[in-house]
Amino acid sequence: MRKRVGFTMIELLVVIAIIGILVSLLLPAVQAAREAARRTQCNNNIKQLVLALHNYADVNRMFPPGHLETGEENPPPGGQTAQHQIGWLTYLLPYVEQSATYKLVPFNEINPSANVNKNAAFFAAAGTLIATFLCPSDPMPLVALSTAPANYVANQGTDCMCQFNVCSGVFGHSTFTKLAWITDGTSTTIAVSETLRGDNNPATLLDNYISTSSTSANAQDVTTCQSFAPNASDRGLSWIGGQPQYNMFSTNRVPNDALYDCRAPNYGCTNMAARSAHSGGGVIVGMCDGSLHFISQNIDLATYQALGTRSGGEIVSLDF
Numbered sequence: 171m172r173k174r175v176g177f178t179m180i181e182l183l184v185v186i187a188i189i190g191i192l193v194s195l196l197l198p199a200v201q202a203a204r205e206a207a208r209r210t211q212c213n214n215n216i217k218q219l220v221l222a223l224h225n226y227a228d229v230n231r232m233f234p235p236g237h238l239e240t241g242e243e244n245p246p247p248g249g250q251t252a253q254h255q256i257g258w259l260t261y262l263l264p265y266v267e268q269s270a271t272y273k274l275v276p277f278n279e280i281n282p283s284a285n286v287n288k289n290a291a292f293f294a295a296a297g298t299l300i301a302t303f304l305c306p307s308d309p310m311p312l313v314a315l316s317t318a319p320a321n322y323v324a325n326q327g328t329d330c331m332c333q334f335n336v337c338s339g340v341f342g343h344s345t346f347t348k349l350a351w352i353t354d355g356t357s358t359t360i361a362v363s364e365t366l367r368g369d370n371n372p373a374t375l376l377d378n379y380i381s382t383s384s385t386s387a388n389a390q391d392v393t394t395c396q397s398f399a400p401n402a403s404d405r406g407l408s409w410i411g412g413q414p415q416y417n418m419f420s421t422n423r424v425p426n427d428a429l430y431d432c433r434a435p436n437y438g439c440t441n442m443a444a445r446s447a448h449s450g451g452g453v454i455v456g457m458c459d460g461s462l463h464f465i466s467q468n469i470d471l472a473t474y475q476a477l478g479t480r481s482g483g484e485i486v487s488l489d490f
């Protein structure tokens with residue numbers, strides 16, 4: 171009698187089923203390992219950024235502004251307002267090994283008669299993708315724009331409008347904070363956190379926020395702000411840009427807040443929560459002393475706000 175070779179159909183099915191089970195056991199582990207690697211990268215980036223802030227402060231005796239208008243601050247009647255708004259990450263370029271890009275930024279160009287943001291040199295700098303500015307845990311694909319994005323945002327505290335050194339947080343418009351002003355202590359004051367990038371497409375609602383010029387809207391009052399339709403989708407889409415949705419966050423509301431971020435009225439007041447897609451629900455923050463923490467979106471709001479102020483006088487335990 172001829173000996174049977176090969177497998178029966180049942181044997182084959184059993185083998186396939188076993189392989190399927192093994193793969194299904196392995197895949198989540200592989201995915202978890204990949205996300206852990208991505209998260210480590212996001213952690214390292216924030217660490218680099220806070221170190222860069224300190225290196226900047228060593229040279230300049232203060233932190234860089236959250237954002238700054240380098241054009242005419244008060245143009246003559248009928249003149250255009252300043253066009254060149256520069257975000258804080260721009261000032262850190264020399265301290266994260268990006269001096270070549272830094273040299274392209276036309277900081278001092280004042281040209282109220284033209285939109286200098288269309289300056290060729292500006293876009294050569296603005297369009298440069300910088301890995302240190304990107305958190306690979308953000309699931310949003312990179313959008314092809316003339317400005318390159320960033321996942322890192324600076325702490326403006328609980329303020330809606332933070333400018334000219336009058337800020338509860340550490341960074342603001344035309345604000346240059348000295349380390350000595352952080353009287354609550356650098357280990358309990360947040361410097362940097364994360365945001366989720368938009369896709370620049372208001373038709374895809376999930377990543378939208380509310381941006382309105384209505385003077386009846388108050389971004390500081392997040393609940394009231396929700397009555398407006400979420401209509402903007404450019405959060406995090408320019409590291410160079412000096413607009414709050416690109417580079418600032420508020421501790422007025424907890425990380426990953428379920429309500430929409432707000433910007434109103436007339437773009438003056440912003441209330442953007444820190445956001446991330448990390449498992450566990452929360453965001454990484456870099457404190458002003460360079461230490462890193464993962465802050466849960468379930469954190470007590472008063473504690474979170476205390477971590478946002480630089481000189482609020484609150485007592486915060488170190489196990490937040």
Ligand SMILES: [Ca+2]
Nearest residue numbers: 354476479482
């Ligand atoms: Ca504080």
